[in-house]
Structure formats: C-alpha cells, structure tokens
Amino acid sequence: MDIPSNLLHNCSINSERQNITVLSVMSPIGVALMVLSFVVLWLIGKLAICVWWRPLMLERELRRQGINGPPPLLLLGNYVEIIRLENIQRSIDMDAFRHDIFQRMLPFYTKWCKTYGRRFVFWEACEPRIAVTEPELIREVFSSKLALAFGKSSLHQRCCENLLGKGVAMANGESWAHQRRTIAPAFHADKLKGLAGIMMKCTEQTILRWETSLQQAEAVGKDEVEVEICHDFGVLTADIIACTEFGSSYDKGKRIFDLLTSLQELTLTFAHFVWLPGSRFLPTSWNRETWRLKREMEKLLKEIIEERRDLLKMGKIESYGDDLLGLMLTESEGGSALGDSNHDISGIHSKRDKGHAAIRRPCFTTQQIMDECKTFFFAGHETTAGLLTWCILLLAAYPEWQEKARQEVLEVVGDIRHHENGGRKQFTELADALPKMRTLGMIINETLRLYPPAIVITKYALEDVRIGGDLKVPRGASVWVPVLAMHMDSELWGTDAHLFRPERFQHGVARACKHPLAFMPFAHGPRNCVGQAFAVMEAKIALSIILPRYSFSISPAYRHAPITLLTLKPKHGAQVLLQRIRRQKEAPSPS
Numbered sequence: 172m173d174i175p176s177n178l179l180h181n182c183s184i185n186s187e188r189q190n191i192t193v194l195s196v197m198s199p200i201g202v203a204l205m206v207l208s209f210v211v212l213w214l215i216g217k218l219a220i221c222v223w224w225r226p227l228m229l230e231r232e233l234r235r236q237g238i239n240g241p242p243p244l245l246l247l248g249n250y251v252e253i254i255r256l257e258n259i260q261r262s263i264d265m266d267a268f269r270h271d272i273f274q275r276m277l278p279f280y281t282k283w284c285k286t287y288g289r290r291f292v293f294w295e296a297c298e299p300r301i302a303v304t305e306p307e308l309i310r311e312v313f314s315s316k317l318a319l320a321f322g323k324s325s326l327h328q329r330c331c332e333n334l335l336g337k338g339v340a341m342a343n344g345e346s347w348a349h350q351r352r353t354i355a356p357a358f359h360a361d362k363l364k365g366l367a368g369i370m371m372k373c374t375e376q377t378i379l380r381w382e383t384s385l386q387q388a389e390a391v392g393k394d395e396v397e398v399e400i401c402h403d404f405g406v407l408t409a410d411i412i413a414c415t416e417f418g419s420s421y422d423k424g425k426r427i428f429d430l431l432t433s434l435q436e437l438t439l440t441f442a443h444f445v446w447l448p449g450s451r452f453l454p455t456s457w458n459r460e461t462w463r464l465k466r467e468m469e470k471l472l473k474e475i476i477e478e479r480r481d482l483l484k485m486g487k488i489e490s491y492g493d494d495l496l497g498l499m500l501t502e503s504e505g506g507s508a509l510g511d512s513n514h515d516i517s518g519i520h521s522k523r524d525k526g527h528a529a530i531r532r533p534c535f536t537t538q539q540i541m542d543e544c545k546t547f548f549f550a551g552h553e554t555t556a557g558l559l560t561w562c563i564l565l566l567a568a569y570p571e572w573q574e575k576a577r578q579e580v581l582e583v584v585g586d587i588r589h590h591e592n593g594g595r596k597q598f599t600e601l602a603d604a605l606p607k608m609r610t611l612g613m614i615i616n617e618t619l620r621l622y623p624p625a626i627v628i629t630k631y632a633l634e635d636v637r638i639g640g641d642l643k644v645p646r647g648a649s650v651w652v653p654v655l656a657m658h659m660d661s662e663l664w665g666t667d668a669h670l671f672r673p674e675r676f677q678h679g680v681a682r683a684c685k686h687p688l689a690f691m692p693f694a695h696g697p698r699n700c701v702g703q704a705f706a707v708m709e710a711k712i713a714l715s716i717i718l719p720r721y722s723f724s725i726s727p728a729y730r731h732a733p734i735t736l737l738t739l740k741p742k743h744g745a746q747v748l749l750q751r752i753r754r755q756k757e758a759p760s761p762s
C-alpha cells in the first residue's frame with residue numbers, strides 16, 4: 172500500500188519535535204546523571220566479569236581437568252587462609268639452625284598438597300595458581316618455545332608498579348623480548364669483568380666499618396665483635412648496584428636508592444590491599460606518600476639521564492660510558508653499545524622480528540630507562556644480599572667448610588689486601604681467577620639450594636597453553652613453581668636434602684641431583700635471571716676478600732626465623748661474631 176508522502180513528512184516532523192522536546196526537557200544535570208549511570212553500570216559489569224565471571228569459568232575449566240583445590244572466596248581467593256597459616260609460622264622462631272624450612276615458609280602448600288595432591292589450584296585474589304612440581308613440566312614452562320606465552324599477571328604488575336614500572340622483570344610478550352635483548356649483553360662475562368674493581372672497592376668499605384668496630388673491641392681487651400651482616404650486606408650490594416648502574420653519578424644514585432627503599436617498605440606494608448580494585452587510585456595517606464616518593468625519585472633519575480646526555484652533547488665525554496645507564500643510553504639513541512642483542516634469547520622470535528630490522532630495534536624511551544634502573548636495583552640488591560647473608564651464616568655454623576673456602580681463596584688469589592695498589596690489572600686477574608674457586612662455587616650453590624632468595628616462581632599464561640600433553644593452562648591462570656619445595660625434595664636430592672652438604676655439587680649442578688632442572692634459584696630458560704653471573708661474581712669477590720681476613724661464628728643473639736619479605740630473610744637479622752685472622756707469616760706489602 173502506498174503511503175502519501177506528505178503524511179510521512181508530517182510524521183517525521185512530529186517525531187523530531189518529540190525528540191527535541193525530550194532533550195529540552197532534560198536539564199544538563201539530567202544528562203550528566205544519565206551519562207554517569209551508564210558509566211557506573213559499565214564499571215559494575217566490568218568488575219563483575221573480572222571478579223566473578225572470569226574466575227568462575229577458569230575454576231570450571233580446571234576442575235574439568237581434575238585439578239581441585241581449596242574453595243576460593245569472592246575477590247579474596249584463598250588469601251585469608253594463606254595469610255593465617257603464614258602468620259602462625261612467622262610468629263614462632265625455629266628451635267635450632269635447621270634448614271628444613273620448607274613447611275615454615277610454604278605452610279599452605281604443604282597443607283593443600285596433602286588434601287588435593289601435588290598438582291592443585293589455589294587462588295591469590297581472582298587469579299588461580301596451579302601448583303606444579305614435575306621437573307619435565309617445569310622444563311616446558313621455562314622453555315624458549317613458551318617464552319612469549321607466559322609472563323607476569325596484572326596482579327603481579329600492580330603489586331610492583333611503583334617499584335619496577337614496566338621494566339624487563341614486569342614486561343610481557345614482545346615488549347619483554349625487546350627489553351631483554353637490549354639489556355642482556357650488559358651482563359655478559361666480558362662486560363662484567365670491568366665491574367670487578369667496583370665490587371672490590373665497595374667490599375673494602377664494608378670491611379672498614381667492621382675494622383672500626385673491631386678496633387673499639389680490641390681497645391677494651393676483646394678479640395671479637397658482633398656484626399649484623401644482613402644489614403651490612405644490604406648496604407654493600409646497594410652500593411655495588413648504585414656504582415655499577417650510575418658510575419660517576421653515584422651520589423644521586425644513592426639518594427634514588429634511599430627513596431626506592433622507602434617505597435619498597437611502603438609497598439610491603441600495604442601489599443595485602445592491592446587486590447582491591449581501584450585501591451591504588453584513592454588519595455589515601457599511603458598512596459599520597461607513594462606518589463610523592465615516586466615523583467621525587469623519577470625527577471632525580473631524569474636529572475642523571477639529562478646530565479649524561481648534556482655532557483656528551485658538550486663534548487665533555489666521548490661516549491655514554493659502560494656503566495649500565497651508559498649502555499642503555501647508547502641504546503636509546505639507536506646505538507649498539509650493547510652489541511648484537513640477540514645472544515641470550517636466541518630461539519625466541521617475535522612476529523615483528525621477522526624481516527623488519529628497523530622495527531626489531533626500537534629505541535628505549537627515557538621512561539623505559541628509568542624503569543630498567545629501578546628494576547636492576549630491586550632485582551639485584553636484596554637477592555645478592557640474601558645470598559651473602561645465608562652463606563656467611565652457614566659458614567659460621569660449619570667451620571670446616573669455612574676453613575676449606577678460606578684455604579682455597581688463599582691458594583688461588585692470596586690475601587687480596589696485599590695488592591691494593593695493583594690497579595686495573597689486579598681486578599681483571601681476580602675476575603679471571605673466580606672460576607677456579609670451585610669450593611666457593613659449591614658453597615654458593617648449596618646456600619642457594621637451602622635458602623633461595625626467590626622461594627617461588629609464578630608464570631602467568633597470556634594465552635591458552637598445553638603442557639606435558641595432559642595439562643591445559645587456560646589464559647589468565649598461572650603455573651606456580653615452589654622452588655623451595657623442589658630444592659628440598661628427598662626424591663630428587665636424597666634423604667639428606669635438608670642438610671648442608673656442598674659436596675653434592677662437586678660434579679656440577681646437573682649431576683647434583685636426579686633431575687638437572689630441579690635446582691633453580693635463578694629460574695631457567697630465556698626468562699631466567701639476567702643478573703646470574705653478576706650475582707655469583709659479586710658474591711665470590713666479596714667472600715674472597717672477607718674470608719682470608721676474618722673468621723665467623725654464630726652469635727648467641729641469633730634467632731633462626733627465616734621469613735619472606737620480597738626475598739627470603741632472617742626475621743631478627745643475622746648476628747655473627749667476627750674475629751680477625753692473624754697469620755703467623757704475613758707476606759710483606761708491595762708498597
């Protein structure tokens with residue numbers, strides 16, 4: 172049927188008039204309210220998907236595969252139970268310097284393992300973690316093949332946002348691959364040798380402080396003094412990383428690290444609230460203090476970066492230098508101070524790599540350089556301080572190993588204080604001699620086995636991943652590897668797994684236990700610790716300077732109570748008694 176055109180015209184005029192009337196009737200406040208309610212509804216919908224719908228789907232998927240676990244609470248997951256069990260353990264000290272600390276450190280794991288088997292799921296807020304201990308599965312998760320499929324979860328990233336920003340340790344996918352390629356060569360053996368001098372000088376500073384205390388004790392007729400090495404090694408490793416990162420800009424670098432330390436303390440205190448959606452945007456006193464510290468720290472970092480750029484522009488320096496900052500600055504301008512950046516992670520080829528050389532090497536922005544600087548400080552400071560602390564505590568408890576290590580150092584490099592005027596040659600000689608210190612290497616490995624600074628490693632699935640043929644890790648779930656449990660597993664290490672026996676490493680790491688990958692203090696694969704060689708070199712240098720000069724025994728004040736505060740630490744500090752070693756035939760000083 173034909174509709175007369177004038178009728179249609181009249182109709183459309185009428186509806187337009189109605190629309191205009193509706194809109195003109197609504198006040199601006201009404202429009203704003205309407206928009207606001209849409210936004211609120213959208214936010215509620217999004218929140219419901221994140222905290223309820225998606226976790227529900229993940230839980231169903233895992234249950235379908237026969238992976239069960241303790242029932243999670245909405246929003247909190249199993250946090251309440253985890254914290255409750257941890258608090259019980261933390262409130263008591265151990266009765267002796269025993270090393271079976273696994274039950275103490277991961278009480279919830281031991282409990283749920285018994286109920287649900289070794290492969291089970293638990294929830295940190297809205298994120299499921301699948302506990303996995305089969306070495307072959309772990310090998311696959313750490314492999315190059317899956318390096319881009321696993322990464323860091325958003326909860327993890329939120330937790331560390333103020334400390335690490337989007338640096339390599341928190342990056343995912345292609346962004347991670349680029350950052351890793353760029354920084355990895357800075358940690359290669361040839362570059363590290365050049366840092367031996369800094370490591371020696373910083374250790375000398377620590378020793379100077381001990382000397383002052385010893386002289387005061389000797390003045391009142393005592394021949395030993397108590398030192399708290401957890402603090403002292405914290406200062407030492409912070410000094411080393413500040414010098415190696417910023418070189419000549421050390422003073423400002425030190426101030427930055429003080430700010431970062433305060434930021435870390437704040438973050439740790441309030442870490443339990445990070446799962447609350449939006450909590451980090453609220454103007455609470457904690458957030459305001461965090462923002463202030465972050466602003467001040469980034470201002471200083473920018474100043475250091477700009478100063479270095481200006482010096483080069485004015486021709487006062489020939490290159491950006493070979494401290495870590497210098498290497499990254501060269502890269503930021505498209506240079507190649509870091510050389511061919513494909514070493515460590517060969518086998519990972521992102522989509523962009525193929526054929527696009529220009530895209531393959533995008534430059535670092537100033538923000539990225541700042542985030543990398545923060546990352547090196549955090550990743551490289553407490554971890555190595557922990558290694559040194561536990562190592563000296565163990566040597567204090569096992570004097571026969573202390574003496575073996577001392578004799579080895581004396582045989583390989585002698586008492587290093589006699590070469591203080593040796594200059595650069597002496598530093599490279601020391602760096603070259605480090606691999607010969609095999610006993611020290613075995614002691615360091617055994618320390619890292621019993622007291623690994625990172626007691627768990629979590630790998631978040633950025634896409635659906637199938638591992639071991641039978642396990643599908645859905646996107647949004649994580650594989651959770653209890654490193655400490657693997658290191659203490661008597662099936663892998665034998666019935667003496669809980670004992671300090673450095674000799675188990677005498678034929679190398681691969682033959683120390685039944686599976687070559689069961690020892691993983693630095694993780695494995697392309698996303699392992701980029702600073703591994705740096706850390707071992709630092710520890711060996713510090714020990715080879717300290718051991719020939721002093722002997723250690725455990726102080727009666729020491730209470731054995733390991734806890735995790737980012738890394739594994741002694742809760743009440745690490746008090747040892749320090750005594751000067753007087754050798755009968757002191758070699759004459761070359762000076």
Ligand code: HEM
Binds near residue numbers: 624625691698699
């Ligand atoms: C005893 C000392 C150290 C231990 C036990 C250790 C352990 C680890 C572990 C287990 C990881 C993997 C973490 C994960 O995937 O969740 C890691 C990553 C990392 N470590 Fe270390 N670390 C140590 C020292 C250092 C040092 C000295 C530096 C730098 C100066 C450093 C820089 C890094 C960086 C940048 C990453 C992230 C690598 C990436 O995601 O590609 N670490 N470390």
